[in-house]
Amino acid sequence: MRPEALFPLFKPVTSLQGIGPRLATLVEKAAGPHVVDLLWHLPGAIIDRRYAPDVATARPGVVATMTLRVDKHVKPPNKRLPYKVFCSDDSGTMALVFFHAHEDYLHKTLPEGEIRVVSGKVEQFGKELQITHPDHVGTADEIAKLQAVEPVYPLTTGLTLKVLSKAIRASLEALPDLGEWIDPAYRGQQGWKSWRDAVLEAHGPEDEAALESTAPARQRLAYDELLANQLALALVRASMRRIKGRVIEGDGALRKKIIDSLPFRLTVSQETASKEIAADMAQPIRMLRLLQGDVGSGKTVVALLTMLIAVEAGHQAVMMAPTEILSRQHLATIEPLAQAAGIEIVLLTGREKGKTRDAVLEKLASGEAALAVGTHALFQDGVEFKSLAMAVIDEQHRFGVHQRLTLAAKGRAVDILVMTATPIPRTLMLTAYGDMDVSRLPDKPAGRLPIDTRVMPIERLDDVTKALKRSLDGGAQVYWVCPLVEESEVLDVAAAEDRFAQLKGVFSDKVGLVHGRMKGKDKDAAMEAFAGASTRILVATTVIEVGVDVPEATVMVIEHAERFGLAQLHQLRGRIGRGSNPSTCLLLYASPLTPTAEARLKVMRETDDGFRIAEEDLKLRGAGELLGTQQSGLPEFRMADLSVHGDLLAAARDDAAIILNRDAELESERGQALRTLLYLFERDAAVLNLRSG
Numbered sequence: 001m002r003p004e005a006l007f008p009l010f011k012p013v014t015s016l017q018g019i020g021p022r023l024a025t026l027v028e029k030a031a032g033p034h035v036v037d038l039l040w041h042l043p044g045a046i047i048d049r050r051y052a053p054d055v056a057t058a059r060p061g062v063v064a065t066m067t068l069r070v071d072k073h074v075k076p077p078n079k080r081l082p083y084k085v086f087c088s089d090d091s092g093t094m095a096l097v098f099f100h101a102h103e104d105y106l107h108k109t110l111p112e113g114e115i116r117v118v119s120g121k122v123e124q125f126g127k128e129l130q131i132t133h134p135d136h137v138g139t140a141d142e143i144a145k146l147q148a149v150e151p152v153y154p155l156t157t158g159l160t161l162k163v164l165s166k167a168i169r170a171s172l173e174a175l176p177d178l179g180e181w182i183d184p185a186y187r188g189q190q191g192w193k194s195w196r197d198a199v200l201e202a203h204g205p206e207d208e209a210a211l212e213s214t215a216p217a218r219q220r221l222a223y224d225e226l227l228a229n230q231l232a233l234a235l236v237r238a239s240m241r242r243i244k245g246r247v248i249e250g251d252g253a254l255r256k257k258i259i260d261s262l263p264f265r266l267t268v269s270q271e272t273a274s275k276e277i278a279a280d281m282a283q284p285i286r287m288l289r290l291l292q293g294d295v296g297s298g299k300t301v302v303a304l305l306t307m308l309i310a311v312e313a314g315h316q317a318v319m320m321a322p323t324e325i326l327s328r329q330h331l332a333t334i335e336p337l338a339q340a341a342g343i344e345i346v347l348l349t350g351r352e353k354g355k356t357r358d359a360v361l362e363k364l365a366s367g368e369a370a371l372a373v374g375t376h377a378l379f380q381d382g383v384e385f386k387s388l389a390m391a392v393i394d395e396q397h398r399f400g401v402h403q404r405l406t407l408a409a410k411g412r413a414v415d416i417l418v419m420t421a422t423p424i425p426r427t428l429m430l431t432a433y434g435d436m437d438v439s440r441l442p443d444k445p446a447g448r449l450p451i452d453t454r455v456m457p458i459e460r461l462d463d464v465t466k467a468l469k470r471s472l473d474g475g476a477q478v479y480w481v482c483p484l485v486e487e488s489e490v491l492d493v494a495a496a497e498d499r500f501a502q503l504k505g506v507f508s509d510k511v512g513l514v515h516g517r518m519k520g521k522d523k524d525a526a527m528e529a530f531a532g533a534s535t536r537i538l539v540a541t542t543v544i545e546v547g548v549d550v551p552e553a554t555v556m557v558i559e560h561a562e563r564f565g566l567a568q569l570h571q572l573r574g575r576i577g578r579g580s581n582p583s584t585c586l587l588l589y590a591s592p593l594t595p596t597a598e599a600r601l602k603v604m605r606e607t608d609d610g611f612r613i614a615e616e617d618l619k620l621r622g623a624g625e626l627l628g629t630q631q632s633g634l635p636e637f638r639m640a641d642l643s644v645h646g647d648l649l650a651a652a653r654d655d656a657a658i659i660l661n662r663d664a665e666l667e668s669e670r671g672q673a674l675r676t677l678l679y680l681f682e683r684d685a686a687v688l689n690l691r692s693g
């Protein structure tokens, strides 16, 4: 349960004074739905109102706070001209200018003959100085209450700075004092203030330097967030460890059969990874290991060999993939091999229903099926295994699935191997997985030919079509990837359908189509037709990005390549270059290219080294945007910026380990504060891993 001290922070923003339902929608859009989201919504700029000149010395173009006598209101002769209020001090005269003025209101706030303080940007208009629509008007007392240096927050259409600032000020008033969760020595060494003071300071920048992610207040808040992230991961892991694992050792008979039936030899790194995994499984603790290898590095075989260890030991194993297409693809790869070894394998996704599903469930419960492939449907209620010992999770580049799964598999002594295809930098790896054991597949299977990648303007579509004709005559198969239309799957599909129709006009029934909105059956049919080469060009949206394996496909055309991220382009391109024939990738772009897009395409042309691409991506986009956090499932940070706060992440990881070593249940005083920290950053699920959670 969330600690009471945090209750005010998790109220909806409507609980703040002056925020009704209409404004709440806007505030929510800018910052988030809860009061706490406003705390994380930090200023991006400042307006310095400390400049307080008299009229004679005021510099145009600068924000000034001026004390003036209100002399005279002058109504315009017609509505298109502005209403003016002339003011003065001992040094001179100037005007305040208002368009679409509310006369009554102006008379009230600027009564003739009175002294008022006015703050806004000074402008020169002909010979006259003026301020158009001053930001603040009030008596000296009223203005004194305003911040001399005003924070400027990121806004959204329809939301004014005044309204948002007011809401944020109100949220800061609700700020509780929370127990300290940072190690006192570390905090002292960093010179950080308490959490509450750090939040206040982050919202009250005195100068530009205070806006940097390296400013102490921001560093402290970033550290808090990273500590919550690392502690949550460490807790999940510790709770997995608590359930005793089983010693799983096989005699190697099944593995040998399958290795012998492979048309290739394992690479050195595949062998090494298999050995590391087997050693882990032979330990009486639960395995949680990451298998990291670039697209095409041959993870599937390693996964299969891992699963076979469980089967050799008389247990069952499953492989879970993020999509149905990918599950089927895995089944297609694994089934013939399994059959060669006399092992039954079943498929379970959301699409298996009725009798088919019943039959699958029966086989899993009886142990008749030793292996299963599928989506998360494998871990739904009602799915029973006779003796599940091993789960492979194929995340490709959509991180985070393992966290949900470890929770789902809680209580079962299942060894877990997570497969990921994205060679993300180590820092990002830590935020997604914590300190997980890692096996890597750095080298690709021998004999792979480099992919010839070319970048060309989309105006050359006709040439491309002609070249395709030649390739098809030479026996090639082609992926044609259609552009991502911004955030609209419907438009994506329309674009893919148009391209499909156009190519069909040229290549008739050699063309197939697959996209995310098709029914499962139709998707399969399209994929199967392409895999069996009865269609030779597959027009697709990015659904083919993940995992699909058709070695005969040697050409890929990516339309509007400039709209894709680097990691995504790399993933897509990894679909070709898998066979023994040379492959070509055509990146078609529409002008004008932004400098970033140009840089991305250049990197793609220069290298197919996944690690280099990941590093370049980090440089080009910054960590927050790497891979497009949304779809990648990487944790999104509000305070931390990994391109700057890498050191803090390492410290947070070490701290999390020390904390759990000393106080595994978070029961000490600091432990209680740390629980609050987890709730503060909405890592509620992690707390469930504590016995008294």
Ligand code: ADP
Pocket: 264, 265, 266, 267, 270, 293, 294, 295, 296, 297, 298, 299, 300, 301, 421, 445, 446, 549, 551, 578
């Ligand atoms: P990924 O790591 O992207 O999942 P896959 O496991 O799908 O890669 O393997 C890519 C292709 O490489 C498959 O066609 C697979 O059969 C083949 N392959 C895997 N290991 C080897 C090897 N040692 N030598 C040659 N080909 C291999």
Ligand code: MG
Pocket: 299, 300, 547
């Ligand atoms: Mg794969």
